[in-house]
Amino acid sequence: MTSGLSAALAIAKKDILTQFRKRFEVFSMFLFALIAVLAFSFAVVTGGAVPQEIGSALLWVIIFFTGMFGFAPIFLSESETGTLRGLATAPIPAWSVYLGKVIYGFFLMALVEIFLVPIIMVLFGFSLLNDAPLALATLLVGTLDLAAVGSMASALTMPSESKATVFPLVYFPTATSALMLLIEITKIIVLGPGLVPVLLIFEILLAHLIAMLTLSASVFHFALSP
């Protein structure tokens, strides 16, 4: 268990270091997110402002789409450079490879979010500070959930012939449930308590994260075996 975790951390560290050498990927993701903000603004800005509930919902829609850029190459790059075989034959459990990639995906997305979330809050005119601890917990769990789904989606894309087209097809079905819950929680944080208790939705989100992590980790060795 401990060796599996340290292997996962080593894989995440390797990917993060490679990412820092390239840099352009994070920057491209950030720019894509800004382009999405602008594109959405054409549709939703009325009278110089965006309704708060729409702005807060768009935050997650933009993160969801930005994830497509960040998560798609997680395994594809390994597959293209031929290093996947090395990971598959390494004397470490398969779930640690998956976990390492999830940590890397989370780090990548979190790095973008540090800059993106405040910018979107200012541009779309809403505040997550009404319930800062819950907002932070939602961002952490939500990003981890999307990274868990995105990493699995990237692994599933490997045997496909049309990889670029197929990634969204795999990412969408598995990530949409999280997206719906995240939008709902963020709306409640921004607008104040509604009829539905926010903690119930947060618990379902947490359950979704745990379900995705355990389901994916337990079947991941099948995705690595030829």
Next chain:
Amino acid sequence: MIFLGITAAISLLYVYMTWIFAPPDVVLGENVRIFFQHVAPALVSYGLFGGTLLCGVMYLWKGDLKYDILGAVTIKLGLLFTTITLLSGMIWADAAWGTPWNWDPRETTTLILWVAYACILAYRASVSDREARAQFGSIFGIVAFPMVILSYLSIRIWETLHPIVIEPSGLQMEVEHMMTLLVAMIAVTMIALIMVELSYKVDSANEKLMRIRMERS
């Protein structure tokens, strides 16, 4: 053959009970008849998607291609029954709420469910290697399942227009409607089972044909 005969008899009973036996509802009036064509396919489609999950687990466990063929069949038929659920739901919504589509959480999550499982079919089609398609398709069928649970729970999570019929305390409806729903459930499940068997036979034969073609070429 006996199963086919029993299914035909129960299906006839289902038609009779839906259109003649079941009395008009106090609130919904005659529209209540759509309810039976809506709930039964909905529950059967959840069952079929559950079958996809089960077939995925069985394929990964046993490595037998028959589970993969069966898994693909459950996706196709699950999509068919979800389509029936969506369409009957739209007819009912039009009668009860004035518009066929209200972006109600149950409607939305059911549509997402349809798109999600259609994505699995599209994904499977994009993998040409047969073993890889079975292996990765099975994994996809397993990790997509939480969406089915969310779709089922959606009316309990969000504010909804959709009536909650199945309560922990039991079914909230008249006895005649409950009996009709029970017959509808049995009939639709049996029809679905026959369709699963037929589609499985056709797909297995197709699979064999493909293999023979590949061996010859």
